[in-house]
Structures are given as C-alpha cells and as structure tokens.
Amino acid sequence: MALRSENTIPPHLLMWQRVREYAVPPSMIETATARRAVGDWGGACAAARVDVDLDPRAVRERHGTELAARLRADLRRLAPDLLRWHMPRSAPDGRLRAGLTLSLVRYEGYGRHGAAPPHLVVRTPPAWADAGQRMSLAWWEEPSEHPAAGRPPHLDSPGHPHPHPDRRFRLDLHRHLWDAERADELARRCGASRPTPPEAPAEGLSADRLSAEGLLAGRLTPEALSAEGPPADGLPADGLPALHDYPWASTSWAAEAELLLRADGRNPRGAFTVRLGTRNRAVLELVAPDDHHAPTWRPLRETLPPQDVAALPVLPEAAARVLPDLELLRNGLIAADRLHPLVAGALAGSWPTTSAASPDAAPPPGDPHRVECRGEVHRIALRAGTLAAVDHDPAQLRREELLMAFGGPGLPCLRAIDAVHRDPEALPAVRERLGHGDIAGALAVVEGLLGPGAILRDGPLREELESAAARRIDHGLFRAGLADVYPGAGADGGAAASGDYAKASHRRRLDRHTPRETRLKHTYRGRPRSAQHVST
Structure with missing residues (x-):
C-alpha cells in the first residue's frame, strides 16, 4: 500500500x-x-x-x-x-x-x-x-x-x-x-462486502461519491435543497454541498431508506431527506418499476414547502456516510488488529495487519533518561518509585536541590527531571486520554514516566490533571441534578467558557422542570420595566 x-x-x-x-x-x-x-x-x-x-x-x-x-x-x-x-x-x-x-x-x-x-x-x-x-x-x-x-x-x-x-x-x-x-x-451494511461499486443510481448520479457534476446531472439544484437560511460553512453560495472531504454512502441509500420508511410505517416508495449541511437537506424519493425490483433513489421532482420537508423521514447519519473504519483501512491509517475485535471480525479481508507509517511523520523522540551533564552522559531512571539521577551522590543532589530552591543554577540532570515533571514529551498523549475520559490510561502514562511516588510540580501536566478533576465535579453535579445554573445559557460567554460560572450573569433556562411560579415570573409580560414616581 x-x-x-x-x-x-x-x-x-x-x-x-x-x-x-x-x-x-x-x-x-x-x-x-x-x-x-x-x-x-x-x-x-x-x-x-x-x-x-x-x-x-x-x-x-x-x-x-x-x-x-x-x-x-x-x-x-x-x-x-x-x-x-x-x-x-x-x-x-x-x-x-x-x-x-x-x-x-x-x-x-x-x-x-x-x-x-x-x-x-x-x-x-x-x-x-x-x-x-x-x-x-x-x-x-x-x-x-x-x-x-x-x-x-x-x-x-x-x-x-x-x-x-x-x-x-x-x-x-x-x-x-x-x-x-x-x-x-x-x-x-457498510458496503465492505461488495467487490465493485454497483451501477449508478437513477438520473446519472454518482454511485460511489457524490460530486458537483453528479448533483447537476441528477438535477439536484438549490431548489431541491431545503434551505432555511444562508449556506452553512463549507457550502458554496450556489447551494451545492462541498462533499470532497466527506464521502457519502450513496450506494446504500436506497436500501437504507426502504428500511427507514418501513420502520416508520410509511409507503416504502415514498420520499425522504438526507442532511447535507447545517441548513441544507436533499429531498429524495425511492422509485422502482414494481415491487419485484430493487428501488433506486432520485431527487424529488416537485418542490415541497419547508414544513413538509421537515416532516419527512430523515436518513440516519449511520446510513448516510461511509463507515470511518472502512475509510481508515482503505487509506492505510489503521491496522485491522487495532480495530474493535467485533469490527475487525466483520471486516476481515485483504487489509494490512499493520498500519503504514507516514513518510513525513516525525522521528521518535530521543531517550529522555540520558542527559549530558558536566561533560558526561548521565542516566535518569526510576528509583524507589520516583525519577532520580542515579549517577550522582545523594548528598550532592540534596545540595543542588537546595541551591535550585534559592534560585541558583542546578545540575543538568535535575533540570531535566524538573522539565519532565512540568512538561513531558508524553503530554499530548496524556491530554488525548483525559479528553476521551481514559483517566486510568492517562495516570498509567504518567506513572510510567515519573513513577508512582512522584509529586507533580507546577506546569502544564499538573494543570491538565487538575482541570480534568474539576470537570468531573461538573459532571457529578449534572448527574445528581444539582446544577442550578446552565453555563451555556449565560450572556457572559467569556466567564462561562472559563468555568467561572458564579461570576457570570447567567439566567436560568426555562424547561418543563422549572416550577410554575418561576415560569410565570419570567414570562409575564404585563409587569412594567420601569416605574415613575410623580409628586404632587
């Protein structure tokens, strides 16, 4: 590959x-x-x-x-x-x-x-x-x-x-x-079992990936899109969606739409919509000579009002786009053995067992446990659960640490240990794991780098771990139903984004759980906005 x-x-x-x-x-x-x-x-x-x-x-x-x-x-x-x-x-x-x-x-x-x-x-x-x-x-x-x-x-x-x-x-x-x-x-269901793409759908539309030419050939004009406003980001002004980076599973739209219509109790040869952008939908219909032939899809010939388009069934996102795992395998960006076992078993075929490395990928970083110190190469290794300079006398290390505490220059070995504690090279991997909720994996990376007995020092690594702990408190309050203020509803976006919710002037969001007295207080339009006192 x-x-x-x-x-x-x-x-x-x-x-x-x-x-x-x-x-x-x-x-x-x-x-x-x-x-x-x-x-x-x-x-x-x-x-x-x-x-x-x-x-x-x-x-x-x-x-x-x-x-x-x-x-x-x-x-x-x-x-x-x-x-x-x-x-x-x-x-x-x-x-x-x-x-x-x-x-x-x-x-x-x-x-x-x-x-x-x-x-x-x-x-x-x-x-x-x-x-x-x-x-x-x-x-x-x-x-x-x-x-x-x-x-x-x-x-x-x-x-x-x-x-x-x-x-x-x-x-x-x-x-x-x-x-x-x-x-x-x-x-x-995802099309991986088909050796070659089937014939193109009706009206000359592209079967593998929609393009501007295919849309024009199929007469999927801006009038066939349900535009509720200006074109969304990534959509040109003529209303045609930019689809070159987002492949669509158009070869399976007909079969998936038939399942959708039957599940909703509708005519299996009716109309449906595909969401192409934030404010654009393609209105399509299933057609077939009779019930004994496989249906194909084409743009709806008549123009429907926006309210009728909104009431049509929407093709689920899982059926509208190509499976990401299939794209990753076809582009050599992941190995089959790195997939979920159930996914790898279903997609078993002529896929590489190891992912292809990118030629422009950065070389692996140097060994962080070997430091040039005073003309010699010294080792830094885990001792007693912490990262330590093993080629220096303990008494010398205590003197140098005391000197660094008073602002003096320290040994290169101690400076390297301090840099690893504050901003290690594995910080991006730790940040990714924390972002996806893998707390155990992030701590395992930190312990493997600094040791289980290390005390974190001020720096980006400690800030990431403290921020992850603070965000988990917000999740706990949400789960317990104790979050009285919704950060996204405030007008002070800067304070809400920074997490300083108490200082932001937020107004409680009204929903079906809001008490009736509170709802009437906020929605009553008869109360005056200002009062004037006139003395006689």
Whole structure:
C-alpha cells in the first residue's frame, strides 16, 4: 500500500485516527467483553463508562412481563464498548456528540394508544458536563398530555437538554453497531462486502461519491435543497454541498431508506431527506418499476414547502456516510488488529495487519533518561518509585536541590527531571486520554514516566490533571441534578467558557422542570420595566 503524507489526509480521517487510538482503550474492551460473556450486562456497562438509568422491574410493573423480557434480552446482547466505538462524535477533537438522546430499540406495540412506542435510549451529557465522556442508558416514553396520568420518576431525565430521541442519530435500524450477536452484519451494511461499486443510481448520479457534476446531472439544484437560511460553512453560495472531504454512502441509500420508511410505517416508495449541511437537506424519493425490483433513489421532482420537508423521514447519519473504519483501512491509517475485535471480525479481508507509517511523520523522540551533564552522559531512571539521577551522590543532589530552591543554577540532570515533571514529551498523549475520559490510561502514562511516588510540580501536566478533576465535579453535579445554573445559557460567554460560572450573569433556562411560579415570573409580560414616581 502506498504511503501517504499527513498533509494529503483529510482532517476528518486524522480525527477518526486519534479517536480509534484513544477513545475506546483495549483494557475497556477486554473488561466489558469478559463481563458480558458471563451475562453481567451491568458490569459491562460500568466497564465501558455507561451509567444505567433504567430499572427493568419498573418496566415490568408498567408494561408487563413480555416487554420486560424483551428488554432484558436486548440488555444481555448489548456490547457497550461496541456502542461507544460507533457513537456519533464531533469535530475537531472527536469527543462524543454532546446533549444527544439516541434510540437503540423501539418497542412497537407497547405504550399508550396513539402515542409513540417506548424506546431504549442512550444519552450523552451536555458539553459543559461531558468530563469523563460518560454515557447513560435510559428508558424513554412519550410524555402524557394529562398530568394526572403521569410518568414514573425513573422515566424522567431532569436537566438533559434534549430528552427526546433524535431522528437523525438513531441506531434502532442499525443493531449491528451495538448488538454483539449481529455485529457480523457490518460488512454487508457498510458496503465492505461488495467487490465493485454497483451501477449508478437513477438520473446519472454518482454511485460511489457524490460530486458537483453528479448533483447537476441528477438535477439536484438549490431548489431541491431545503434551505432555511444562508449556506452553512463549507457550502458554496450556489447551494451545492462541498462533499470532497466527506464521502457519502450513496450506494446504500436506497436500501437504507426502504428500511427507514418501513420502520416508520410509511409507503416504502415514498420520499425522504438526507442532511447535507447545517441548513441544507436533499429531498429524495425511492422509485422502482414494481415491487419485484430493487428501488433506486432520485431527487424529488416537485418542490415541497419547508414544513413538509421537515416532516419527512430523515436518513440516519449511520446510513448516510461511509463507515470511518472502512475509510481508515482503505487509506492505510489503521491496522485491522487495532480495530474493535467485533469490527475487525466483520471486516476481515485483504487489509494490512499493520498500519503504514507516514513518510513525513516525525522521528521518535530521543531517550529522555540520558542527559549530558558536566561533560558526561548521565542516566535518569526510576528509583524507589520516583525519577532520580542515579549517577550522582545523594548528598550532592540534596545540595543542588537546595541551591535550585534559592534560585541558583542546578545540575543538568535535575533540570531535566524538573522539565519532565512540568512538561513531558508524553503530554499530548496524556491530554488525548483525559479528553476521551481514559483517566486510568492517562495516570498509567504518567506513572510510567515519573513513577508512582512522584509529586507533580507546577506546569502544564499538573494543570491538565487538575482541570480534568474539576470537570468531573461538573459532571457529578449534572448527574445528581444539582446544577442550578446552565453555563451555556449565560450572556457572559467569556466567564462561562472559563468555568467561572458564579461570576457570570447567567439566567436560568426555562424547561418543563422549572416550577410554575418561576415560569410565570419570567414570562409575564404585563409587569412594567420601569416605574415613575410623580409628586404632587
């Protein structure tokens, strides 16, 4: 496989390469797999940093034993580490998409008459409380219009910005992305099992990757896009989406859209939308000569009003784009043995077992444990759990440390140890692990570098660890429902961004959990904004 320069690799592939390296560590996969193998689905969720916010016994009391049995079967088949592997992520850091409620299973035929069926969902916290990159497994039911009917407390999610399942991000139609018993369907669903691309869809549209020429040939003009405002970032002024860096899985859109329409109880030859940008959607339709032929998609011929476009089914993001693992393998940016075992087993084929190194990659750093000191090369090694200069007498080291404490010049060996404590070369790896919630992995890197008995000194390394600990407190307050102020709702963006929430003039966000008295106080329009006192 030809080597590629890092400058020629699309940014989104570099992001996914870092995600696959740090977001789901092998230790998490091994522990979660071992606990799932013995039927401990709760332990598997704990190993994958997934909080369980549902009670199967409460579901049985509310809906009966049949639904409770289905729920327990789905929980036993859930691979939380595989779910974390395939969860939607946000650029450029590759963290979990914040404030998301994602449906895993829709239990059709249950729930109140005329209401949406209950869902097994997974939730991600809002961005200000995403420390640790934890997720939560919950049970969702459509709220009742009559307060007297009510809902049990375990079905509520106080404080979550988007408690309803998202139409764009859903995995109930893609069980192979979280169900351990159906993970082998991944190759067929993502297109890796097809040796050659199929014929192009109707109207001359590109089959492998959409392009401006294919869009024009298919008459997917700006009028066919649902534009709710100015073009989003990355979209040219003519309304055509810039798709050269974001490949679309257009070859499977027809089959995936048919599954989507059938799941929603619609005509399998109807219209659907694909989100192309922040404010742009392509309105497409499935066509076929008859029910015995495979459908193909084409742009909708008539123009629909914006409200009708918004009501159409949305193709899930998991079906709209090419699988990131498939892109990484095709570009030689990851080895097959570095993938999740269930993903590697499904995509087994003619992929390299080791990833190709980039020719422009920086050479490995020099040995930080050998220092030139006073004309000699001295060693720095771990002794008694700390990093120490082993080629110097202990009495000499004490004198030199005292001299450095008073501001004098120290030995090169002591200066090197001090630099490693404050700003080590492994700091980027530690920062990536902390950002993805791998606290144990970050501490293992620090202990392997400085020793388990080291005392951290002031510097970037200590600041990163202290910041990660402070952010975990915010997450704990969110989980406990004690966060009375939402940082993202304040007008003082600088104070909110810096974490100084108490000094920022925030106004509480009004939601369905706000007391009625508080809501009336903030929404009453009859009160005067100012008063004038006139003396007679």
